[in-house]
Amino acid sequence: MIGGLAGFQNKGSDWGENLLNSVASNTLRHLFTKCDELEVKVRCHPSSKLLQGSIDSFNxxxxxxxxxxxxxxxxxxFETDAVAIDFSSALKGTIALKQPTQAIAQVSLLEEDINTAFKAQLVRKRLENLTAPTLTELSGGEPVSFTEISLTLLPHNQVQLEANADLGKAGIIPVSLICTLGVERRRRILFKDVQFQADNVPSEHRATSEKLTAVLGETLNHMVDLDRFDLDGVKMRVNRLETQDKTLVFTGYAQIDHVPRVG
Known part of the structure; x- marks a missing residue:
């Protein structure tokens, strides 16, 4: 090992940076169920700082x-601030932080992927079998489920959302709304200024559908809390979101206490 470290000092940054890039890439890949592309770059100048575990940034x-x-x-x-690591951990195939660090981050979601996420069990369980008094009054006492949700991204951070409200024996009522996306306390995604779209609902259902629309808006407002999606050792926060054609872009930062071990 001593000979390897001496060789590292003679060869400059390539050996150490390549090692950290490889270890970090392998570590991060294991956090995701699937990964089409993943590139990690370590920045360190002068390269001798690597031996002390001092890195300018991870990207x-x-x-x-x-x-x-x-x-x-x-x-x-994402790109971190300066990072202090235990360099010997990289030689063992892991990365151990000596102290927490922060990173600036950007995440892009396609409209089609957002709609797929509405079908996930983690999301569906918050939209199905609801028993709020406002809903059960409309359904004759039965639980209500919002299904067949379809979201369309619009300019100026607006979205259009269509859904069916399953009222059990009372039948299925279509729901249609437009709202504006916002951020609360950097961690909750809000569906603000909900507007019922009467033209998209048959006239005989509009009175009931308008009430259901208000409830759906409130339900969505309590659904997307980033604390529920934090990775092990990482707390994420959103500073800004923006709709760009068929893509929703989040920018913010992450507080990293340790390199995640599980996704």
């Missing part, structure tokens, strides 16, 4: 990353 760019088998991101990018 990761991934495409087609699937989280927990159901949530696909079109692209995920």
């Amino acid at each position: 990761m760019n991934g495409k087609g990353l699937v989280i927990r088998k159901a949530f696909r991101t079109q692209e995920m990018w």
